[in-house]
Amino acid sequence: MTQTSTPHLVLVDGSGFIFRAFHALPPMTSPAGVPVNAVYGFTNMLSRLLREHAGSHLAVIFDAGRHTFRSEIYPAYKAHRPEAPEELRPQFALVRDATRAFNVPGIELPGWEADDLIASYARAVQAIGGTCTIVSSDKDLMQLIGNGVSMVDPMKQQPIGLAEVEKKFGVTPDKVIDVQALMGDSSDNVPGVPGIGPKTASALINEFGTLEAVLSAAPEMKKSKKREMLIEHAEAARISRRLVELACDVPLPVAIDELTVKEPEKETLAAWLENMGFRSLISRMGMATYAGTEAHRAARATAEASVNPTEAQADTGISETVTAPPYSGYETVRTAEALERWVAAAREAGLCAVDTETDGLDPLSAGIVGISLATAPGKACYVPLRHQGTLEEPAGEQLSPDDAITLLRPLMADASVLKIFQNAKFDLLVFDRAGLDFTDISPTDDTMLLSYVQSAGLHGQGMDELSALHLGHKPISYTDVTGTGRNKIPFAQVAVSKATDYAAEDADVTLRLWYALHPSMRANQCLALYEQIERPLSPVLAEMEKTGIAIDRAALSRLSEDFATRMAVMETDIHAEAGREFNVASPRQLGEILFDEMGLKGGKRGKAGAWGTDSSVLQDLVDQGHALPEKVLAWRQLAKLKSTYTDALLRQATTDDRVHTSFQMAITTTGRLSSNEPNLQNIPVRTEEGTRIRQAFIASRGKKLISADYSQIELRLLADAADIPALREAFTQGQDIHTRTASEVFGIPAEEIDSLTRRKAKAINFGIIYGISAFGLSKQLGISPGEARTYIEAYFTRYPGIRDYMERMREQARELGYVLTSFGRRCYVPGIHDKNAARRQYAERQAINAPLQGGAADIIKRAMVRLPRAIADAGLSARMLLQVHDELLFETSEDEAPRVAALVRDIMENAAQLSVPLVVETGIGNNWAEAH
DNA sequence: GTCCTCACG
DNA sequence: GACGTACGTGAGGACG
Structure with a gap:
């Protein structure tokens, strides 16, 4: 490239493009699991530019940071811009990588916006007689158009010329900043003149010529609101003009003649595209495919398949054609040698997905029928153990469960091989029953929990649902192989070939789900919650379920007859x-x-x-x-x-004579557990008759039950999160929180609060946690909604921070679609943008409640994870039996009971550090009613 | 299967 | 001005 012809410089507004592409394109993730939709859009745009519209010179311009000279002139400038969405943040760096991969200069300069650099380059090119094309749709760049500077919209691929500027601002490009100065810009916090919108602004500028002319003509205008505003806010208009006017004299970090268009290095570019998973671009650019390992190719295809192809096509006009390995061709493993080969493959891969098949859904009573393993996407096997065979298809040779367990035990304990489950608690219990202690299975991951911490409330966490969602694949369903209703057969009677298709696929899907779900954990800031709370909780709950709680059969029978x-x-x-x-x-x-x-x-x-x-x-x-x-x-x-x-x-x-519940870890929208078959989290307690049932939950012979429950944990979290000094003080000083509230809200000294007034305050406190409504409170207290409203008003007046907290949660839910607990748990609130006001308000109440209910769930889970070790370290033999949201129930020998109670209390109270103390109350008794 | 009701936090 | 209402669960019985 020589300088004999005049240069044509193409300037890409990189920062502007990233935001637009991010919002316009459906979510996509790279094989490494990083969100890349904006990177994909950018890469496409850049490659098209190089192919079709390249000038003689090319550069991509970025913002270097948030702080610019404009924030010095006017601190509010762009000050209220929200942080970039989490899915976008990692893409800023990747987009810069993209420019390097294409061998295009990426230019940024601290203290200056991309727009200023673009303006300066454009003027510099004009000065040497060249021309310039700005690739952007940013209205703030329209002031530069003319005299050889043109603009083109990169998404619509349409030129932006005089007609477009006229349409947008009603004036020629040279007058755009004067119009902008008058009308202001709420999205950038450019003040402008209040009451003057685009129509008035352009009319004024067209009449008087410039902003200064308008401002100096103002006193002579006829009396009107407009005249007053122009006079009063003249200075704001001048500042606005300085804010919107682009700097044309920024030092150019790279000289123009260094911006000549160069060919990309094919290998570098191909490797980078491969790394991002943009394979269609590689083939479109006629480049050879970089060869990765088999496993990585398969994993990549799996991750790419998670892009919804129809959406991607609709929005970009481009489709990524990807092929994941088929969900078929699985091996039936019948011999020790064959299983050893799979164990070796798992060792080599460093990970494997594991799934067990049983007779029945209750892992405490069902026996193991088979085991499946997957070591790479599409590469999975099924080990039948107890199949009975059918008339058409005899079961054939099978390993015995004991032999299989013996072969698998070292792999399961191998610290260098990650064992991946979908709902690990179930398989841990199945293995445990089959003779492989679940304490000997480590390290593990659980795709159900990986998904749950990232998407509670958004969708269910069952494997079939996750598969459809992330892999675009519908696995063979359990009922497809066993039948339903009267035709249902035990899994052991399913033909081995059919069982292999089904079971190996489950392990395969689990492995692919791991590739889809694990990489986004860090970006979503869910990793600590998952690794420190959810994952270690699985074996703890498994142990509790296995233990069960003793009941008094005779007492229950008597009660039943009495009733x-x-x-x-x-x-x-x-x-x-x-x-x-x-x-x-x-x-x-x-x-x-x-x-x-x-x-x-x-x-x-x-x-x-x-x-x-x-x-x-x-x-x-x-x-x-x-x-x-x-x-x-x-x-x-x-x-x-x-x-x-x-x-x-x-x-x-x-x-x-024990009952064994099952705790569900991924059901609730807030992070709480749920309990079923039977539900032991709703055993009666509030009435006398109910208490008689609770009395039938007993300590076994020679033992005691210990109950430990958090006092007012959700209100404490509220006092902490909303930072209410009065409530914090009440908790710190150990006051009765409802009495204190009653005193403050109703203006009565604490000593004079009667029980009815305290009850009202208690109802309000609970109502706040639920996202209070006058109707709900009135119903609870049996008073009129009007009266309830006055109580709520009085409460907000006394504790204004509560209203702020509530609005913050609503705002966050509206902005992100979810709210967070302080431990980073995401609780999605899907109805937050519903056009139906009732559903929307329901979602708002959920947003207010979820951080509190979910935060309490996080805290008790932390305690549960620590307790078994703490009990063992103290040389005690207590066993944790049940969790009821803010209560833990233990069984222990009589002589250890006081020490256990003290230890439990200590661990629970120190499970989290808030600005208020956590208080745990314990009780010891022969039955649950006594202990509670 | 869905609705209603009610047990718990 | 009407809407429909406190947050989170699971289970049993009636009914179609």
């Missing part, structure tokens, strides 16, 4: 009162009796048209003096206790 007898008497009574027989358990029939036949008032119909008959409705009727609803309420209480608790618990207890 049955009393219900029968009540039923007769209720029928007599109603004037006819009906099913008391049927809400519909009850509603008809009460509101149609007896004509009671106060009924409300639900959306299905049926009368509502829940306890608040019935209680209203009781308060009106009616007898029947009161009897139904009493009957219902017993019916609930009998069916849900006494009878069900007797059914679910194992032969050693």
